[in-house]
Amino acid sequence: MASTASSRAVAGGCSTSAITTATVSGSHVLTINGYSESRAYGVGSSIASSKFLVAGHSWFLRCYPVGWNEETSDRICFFLVHDGRSSVRAQLKFSLLDLEGNQVHSAKSFCPVAFHGYRCFWFCFIKREDFENSNYLRDNSFRVVYDITVINGFYKEGTMMFVDTVPPSDLHKDLGRLLASGKGVDVKLKVRDKLFLAHKNVLAARSSVFMAELFGPLKEGEADSVEIHDMEPVVFKAMLDFIYTDNVPEVRTGEEIAMAQHLLVAADRYDLKRLKMICEHNLCSRITKKTAATTLVLAEQHGCNGLKKACFAFLSSLGSLKAVMDTQGYDHLRSSCPSLHDELVAKFDVSKRNKIRSFLCFSVK
Incomplete structure (x- = not known):
């Protein structure tokens, strides 16, 4: 990015300067x-x-x-x-x-x-x-x-006129700082043995599920305490950070797929459509032989059609499918979603279907 700077003295001991950024x-x-x-x-x-x-x-x-x-x-x-x-x-x-x-x-x-x-x-x-x-x-x-x-903006020499675009929004940063400060919190969220403090209005504004739980006709009492079931604290913390900042926090190397899977489930549960889409896109680019079957089940259970098709595309070769058959995820696919497994097998031609069935029979023996 090119920029120039200059200055000069003028009458009366005053000076002017200019910076122009292209x-x-x-x-x-x-x-x-x-x-x-x-x-x-x-x-x-x-x-x-x-x-x-x-x-x-x-x-x-x-x-x-x-x-x-x-x-x-x-x-x-x-x-x-x-x-x-x-x-x-x-x-x-x-x-x-x-x-x-x-x-x-x-x-x-x-x-x-x-x-x-x-x-x-x-x-x-x-x-x-x-x-x-x-x-x-x-x-x-x-x-x-x-x-x-x-x-980029610039100062115009002589007129001292500042020309710039409207500054970028800091709302996500401000809300992130608000969450970290703990100021004004009015709801406790218990996730297993961890307690999180948050703001009802922020949660309700971002999630229709929290809106119903905190302000709906079925809310319990003053709804100043909510217990979150069937979710790990680290996953809830990541979802809470997203609610306030609209950013998905970084995770440790090697845990990206597991976190994306868990966050997708959480996003679907709390109607966080953008977070769900981000997780779906992340999983589409991280399908492996170890995760293909579990990811396919996840896509089916949570209505992620794009992710489901990406899994089908990955498994479309007989070699890939055979490698996946040796995983626990494949056993989970067959037992929990037999119709989905049938849909997968139906995408192969007749000769390949017979090979798949033979392989399954051999594996059982």
Whole structure:
């Protein structure tokens, strides 16, 4: 990022100075092949680009060919994700590219967008019917481009006029400090042998379940004490931090998958849709032979269609499935969700199904 500084003396012993910081712009072109196949995954399923750098910040694009929820299921949606812990403000423009590389059908942010840490900005971009009837889609592929301009303010020499964007919101930091301070807390939350103190209004504003428990007609007494069952304290602490700060806290290396699984269950239980989506995305990129079966069961039980399809895709090869069959998670899948197991097996052709059944019979013996 380029910047310059200068100063000079003027009459009367006064001096002036100026600092000018240039904006930094960059673009990323994403080619999406196999568009019709990507549609088959359904609402809420996405495909992502590789990471790229603009102005020293890491970004990536995520495309939802059938919308990211039911309300946007008739459109193609795109997310720009800032993949980092620093803060940045940027003006954004998103466009389809025609055959000659010209930007067509563009959309842009009306004002600079603030990204704090891992954040995304999305365009509910184009109706799928209009897109599929256009000439942007050729040979089952198309191209899009994101233009990103990082914006900085400056002092203009002589006028002393400060030009800058509105400062980024510190609300998440303020609420995080409020939780840490313990000031004004009015509800106790007991999780096994741990006690957490919080604020009723914050919990209720973020979670419809807490709203019902703390202010609904079925609340117990003054509802100044709530006991949380079937959840580990470390998981509840992570969920509580998210409620106040909208950030998922870091976990120790090697515990990312387990925490994402437990947090997904907690998010679904307390109607924290964004946290649930974050956990689902994290698990989609961390499917392994050891976790595929348990993650598939989790996706089925908590209505995570995108995660379920990602697990099916991982298990679609007979070799991967055989490796998973040796895990305890696979036994759990067969015993707890037999219909889901049948659905998985049905995705293979007849010869492979017979091999799977033979392998299962051999394992039982």
